[in-house]
Amino acid sequence: MHAFVTGASAGIGEALAKRLASAGYDLTLVARRQAELARVAEQLPAGAKVRTLVADVTDLPSLPGLVRRAENELGPVDVLVNNAGVQIVALTHEVEPEQGERLLAVNVLAPFRLTHAVLPGMLERGRGTIVDIASLAALAPTLGMYHYSASKAALAAASEALRAEVAPRGVHVVTVYPGPVHTEMAAAAVSRYAEDPTGILPVGNTRTLAKLVVRAIERRKARVIYPRAYVLARLFPGITRWVMDRMSPRPKSLKA
Numbered sequence: 001m002h003a004f005v006t007g008a009s010a011g012i013g014e015a016l017a018k019r020l021a022s023a024g025y026d027l028t029l030v031a032r033r034q035a036e037l038a039r040v041a042e043q044l045p046a047g048a049k050v051r052t053l054v055a056d057v058t059d060l061p062s063l064p065g066l067v068r069r070a071e072n073e074l075g076p077v078d079v080l081v082n083n084a085g086v087q088i089v090a091l092t093h094e095v096e097p098e099q100g101e102r103l104l105a106v107n108v109l110a111p112f113r114l115t116h117a118v119l120p121g122m123l124e125r126g127r128g129t130i131v132d133i134a135s136l137a138a139l140a141p142t143l144g145m146y147h148y149s150a151s152k153a154a155l156a157a158a159s160e161a162l163r164a165e166v167a168p169r170g171v172h173v174v175t176v177y178p179g180p181v182h183t184e185m186a187a188a189a190v191s192r193y194a195e196d197p198t199g200i201l202p203v204g205n206t207r208t209l210a211k212l213v214v215r216a217i218e219r220r221k222a223r224v225i226y227p228r229a230y231v232l233a234r235l236f237p238g239i240t241r242w243v244m245d246r247m248s249p250r251p252k253s254l255k256a
């Protein structure tokens with residue numbers, strides 16, 4: 001079995017790579033930082049076949065070729081994990097449009113291209129899983145995260161829409177909604193505020209999230225929401241919006 005994981009050089013992608021390797025998958029690991037990819041590859045359990053591909057997923061036309069290279073080396077992709085992501089936490093009018101558009105390329109357009117590249121093969125074989133790492137921001141769009149919230153809502157909606165379409169052909173889709181999880185990205189986001197905005201909110205860890213995602217792949221669960229308390233955001237969208245509008249950190253608490 002072959003899993004293709006983007007953003008595998010750190011954080012959630014790194015934890016997913018380790019968990020998938022422990023579950024017996026051969027791995028293609030994709031990211032821009034070669035040294036970090038090599039570090040992750042070295043730490044995987046012995047026995048797993050691993051290929052690292054240094055690539056910037058914003059180079060959209062190159063992505064089908066990347067999948068072909070991976071498939072030539074390790075066989076058809078059984079699991080695609082669309083994990084690579086970037087975040088901007090800033091006042092919206094201070095973000096350069098190009099910076100926002102680049103975020104949309106990483107968080108939305110690259111997953112679309114990769115899904116498009118693997119899906120025909122999965123449908124033909126009658127099996128395969130696509131995992132989309134969205135965010136709680138898709139369920140609770142967040143002040144200071146204009147582009148990020150939009151990108152994660154787009155990815156989550158696409159992911160949820162695809163599931164029913166491909167299920168009759170044996171292909172499964174897992175949509176993942178992590179709340180705050182300790183990683184470089186989360187630390188960078190927190191550092192943008194005068195005070196830690198997560199406060200008393202539940203914050204998760206990458207190992208537990210990776211375990212839940214691999215379980216969802218194995219048991220064909222539709223979605224993972226973690227930490228668990230954030231299921232409430234999906235069940236009560238109106239109340240969530242009310243809370244977000246009143247309890248979010250004030251714009252002036254965002255550092256310039």
Ligand SMILES: NC(=O)c1ccc[n+]([C@@H]2O[C@H](COP(=O)([O-])OP(=O)(O)OC[C@H]3O[C@@H](n4cnc5c(N)ncnc54)[C@H](OP(=O)(O)O)[C@@H]3O)[C@@H](O)[C@H]2O)c1
Pocket residue numbers: 006007008009010011012013030031032033034036055056057058083084085086087106133134135136177178179180181182183184185186
């Ligand atoms: N941590 C959280 O609290 C949280 C919450 C909700 C959702 N998420 C989502 O979970 C995913 C992983 O986040 P994380 O917290 O693990 O972030 P992270 O620690 O910053 O890792 C991001 C990963 O994406 C890769 N990446 C970024 N831009 C890329 C590009 N242009 N081309 C190829 N790879 C790229 C990075 O690798 P290189 O720098 O080596 O390219 C890195 O491996 C993201 O989609 C994020 O939005 C995270």
